[in-house]
Amino acid sequence: MTSITRRTFLAGVAAVSTRFPQDLGSVTHTGPETGPRTALDEVRAGKPIRSLEVIDTHGHIGDTQSGAVWPRSADLLVQAMDRCGTSQIVVSPFEGILATTNEQLRSANDMCARVAIRYPRRMRFYVVLQPYLLEESRAQLERILAPRSPFCGIKLHGAVHNYPVNGPAYKIAYQFAHDHSLPVLLHLGPGADALGSIGAQYPQMKLILAHFAGGNGSILKLVREQPNFLIDTCTSSAPRQIVEHLRDTCGVEKILYGSDSAYLGMGSQIARIGYARISEQEKAQIYGKNARTVFGDRLSVGPDVHS
Amino acid sequence: MQLSFFDASPVMVGEALPPFPGSFRDPQSLLAEMDHFGIGQSMFFQYAFTPEVAPRMNELTLAAAKTSQRLWPCWILETTPAFVGERLNHQAELIVQSGAKAARLFPTKGPTATAPPLREYLIGDILSGLERYRIPLFIPESMLDMDQLGLRAYDPIEEFCIAFPRLPLIILEPRYNSAPFLIPLMKRHPNLHITLTLMGLFEQLETLSAMVPVEQLIFGTGLPNFDGSIATGMLLYSPLPQTTLQAIAGGNMQRLLTHSGKEAR
Numbered sequence: 001m002t003s004i005t006r007r008t009f010l011a012g013v014a015a016v017s018t019r020f021p022q023d024l025g026s027v028t029h030t031g032p033e034t035g036p037r038t039a040l041d042e043v044r045a046g047k048p049i050r051s052l053e054v055i056d057t058h059g060h061i062g063d064t065q066s067g068a069v070w071p072r073s074a075d076l077l078v079q080a081m082d083r084c085g086t087s088q089i090v091v092s093p094f095e096g097i098l099a100t101t102n103e104q105l106r107s108a109n110d111m112c113a114r115v116a117i118r119y120p121r122r123m124r125f126y127v128v129l130q131p132y133l134l135e136e137s138r139a140q141l142e143r144i145l146a147p148r149s150p151f152c153g154i155k156l157h158g159a160v161h162n163y164p165v166n167g168p169a170y171k172i173a174y175q176f177a178h179d180h181s182l183p184v185l186l187h188l189g190p191g192a193d194a195l196g197s198i199g200a201q202y203p204q205m206k207l208i209l210a211h212f213a214g215g216n217g218s219i220l221k222l223v224r225e226q227p228n229f230l231i232d233t234c235t236s237s238a239p240r241q242i243v244e245h246l247r248d249t250c251g252v253e254k255i256l257y258g259s260d261s262a263y264l265g266m267g268s269q270i271a272r273i274g275y276a277r278i279s280e281q282e283k284a285q286i287y288g289k290n291a292r293t294v295f296g297d298r299l300s301v302g303p304d305v306h307s
Numbered sequence: 308m309q310l311s312f313f314d315a316s317p318v319m320v321g322e323a324l325p326p327f328p329g330s331f332r333d334p335q336s337l338l339a340e341m342d343h344f345g346i347g348q349s350m351f352f353q354y355a356f357t358p359e360v361a362p363r364m365n366e367l368t369l370a371a372a373k374t375s376q377r378l379w380p381c382w383i384l385e386t387t388p389a390f391v392g393e394r395l396n397h398q399a400e401l402i403v404q405s406g407a408k409a410a411r412l413f414p415t416k417g418p419t420a421t422a423p424p425l426r427e428y429l430i431g432d433i434l435s436g437l438e439r440y441r442i443p444l445f446i447p448e449s450m451l452d453m454d455q456l457g458l459r460a461y462d463p464i465e466e467f468c469i470a471f472p473r474l475p476l477i478i479l480e481p482r483y484n485s486a487p488f489l490i491p492l493m494k495r496h497p498n499l500h501i502t503l504t505l506m507g508l509f510e511q512l513e514t515l516s517a518m519v520p521v522e523q524l525i526f527g528t529g530l531p532n533f534d535g536s537i538a539t540g541m542l543l544y545s546p547l548p549q550t551t552l553q554a555i556a557g558g559n560m561q562r563l564l565t566h567s568g569k570e571a572r
Contacts, residue, residue, distance in 0.1 A: 043536075043540070043543065044345055044543075045543075046310075046542075046543030046544055072509050072510070076509075076510070079546075080509070080510075080544075083544050083546065084544055236483060236505060236507045236508075237504075237505055237507070237533055237537070238533060238534040238536070238537060239328075239329060239532070239533065239534060240328075240329035240530060240531050240532070240533065240534045240535070241329060241534065242534055261509050262509040262510075263508065263509060264507050264508060264509060265507050265508060265509050265510060265511060265512065265541055266509070266544065267540040267541050267542070267543060267544025267545060268507055268536060268537045268538070268540040268541045269540070270540060270544065271536040271537075271539060271540025271543065271544070272534060272536040272537070272540065274536075275343065275344065275534075275535065275536040275539075275540075276536075277343075
């Protein structure tokens with residue numbers, strides 16, 4: 001690593017192009033000459049994570065034309081996965097979360113089924129339970145039980161739907177997940193105080209609290225205590241050393257990697273784990289091993305990002 | 308990917324009141340964090356709280372800057388007089404004399420504190436001096452009035468852009484949903500820049516790069532408020548061309564600093 005002084009920096013810049021200078025002469029992001037060996041090396045080099053398996057448990061896709069600013073399609077999401085080294089991702093459709101009719105809800109899941117044919121080893125899907133379209137939502141849950149289904153869990157968005165954690169529609173989802181040992185990805189809405197009783201009532205459900213429940217201390221304590229509670233890591237504005245804090249607070253076995261792409265950008269989310277000051281083994285758990293434990297054989301067999 | 312990062316978002320160093328989790332106690336701990344994220348150089352300022360808040364901060368900042376050539380002192384502007392008859396409009400000259408290359412607004416404290424002084428009639432004289440010497444000015448978005456869905460939040464920024472067209476203004480850490488306000492403003496005012504820390508929607512960096520001049524996009528981590536992985540990861544995994552990414556990572560700020568301190572003619 002070379003350093004540069006402010007004096008030499010200012011003297012030097014006069015001699016180079018000021019529009020797009022290539023090098024400030026200071027720290028550069030390069031891996032070792034033999035190539036990146038750890039996730040930290042890979043992130044510092046902006047390389048796909050290949051040293052560890054990366055399974056993203058929180059994603060979204062939209063059914064949109066190319067060029068749309070938002071939402072973004074499965075194809076763009078896969079391109080981002082390739083850049084970051086994500087082998088597979090579990091997504092829910094934007095159109096399902098925002099559905100206001102039964103047809104829209106069905107159509108969103110149909111779109112997922114079509115995408116699954118295009119990306120059979122890269123994508124799995126959550127069925128969205130829209131609490132105001134309860135009967136159709138209940139019917140859609142059955143998709144998860146079909147043989148070799150690409151649907152592997154349930155997505156609840158309590159914030160968008162402004163729906164309480166212990167509302168009757170959500171209890172249907174919890175019971176279904178409990179009966180079939182499924183994961184439920186919950187973006188918390190109102191009534192988070194009821195979480196504790198829900199965990200005990202549906203012990204076979206695996207409840208993933210999206211965005212690490214906003215870092216709420218009492219909820220993180222609950223995640224540590226409840227055997228079937230987990231968190232994911234995605235957020236748009238992570239405080240410094242958040243991953244280390246979550247490990248210390250919840251336990252590393254409770255943390256799943258999530259990017260929230262294609263809502264949030266993927267680069268910052270993948271880098272957060274790679275840069276964390278935790279062991280390589282802990283990174284392996286967060287990036288992928290914990291997801292294997294939670295989702296089991298509903299995921300693709302192994303990483304195929306290299307194929 | 309090889310990027311040389313210059314963290315333009317001025318990092319606060321020192322013990323704060325109330326204690327700030329994750330803060331950097333001294334320049335050495337900031338340098339260690341920069342090494343971890345591969346950041347070559349950073350803007351920074353030293354925190355203090357005394358009756359003379361800004362002068363004390365600047366004194367400490369300039370002293371700390373002498374400990375490492377990788378640290379660029381950021382001048383804390385005084386916007387509220389602490390003493391009867393105190394002059395504030397000569398700060399640009401003080402900045403130039405000190406060797407600092409940039410300045411920022413900082414929330415004032417104490418009985419003479421004001422609301423964020425984002426009106427031309429309050430700090431116009433100070434900004435005029437900065438413009439004269441082309442000293443970049445950082446303004447945190449958090450100092451804007453974001454009520455009413457932000458509809459009027461950026462009015463004072465446009466007022467400054469119009470009144471001081473050669474003053475480089477850099478908005479620190481605007482939120483991703485401020486983009487609808489920022490995009491037309493940045494197209495209209497070439498002196499308006501933003502740090503990208505929280506522009507974290509999917510491919511938002513790429514979208515912004517297509518919609519506003521890349522020269523106005525600046526790399527900044529927002530440390531210690533935010534994790535350094537947010538801004539670095541955004542660039543390291545971007546599909547944008549290397550030249551564009553390097554401009555954002557450091558080149559654009561480098562260009563602004565090159566002109567800083569030179570009297571505009």
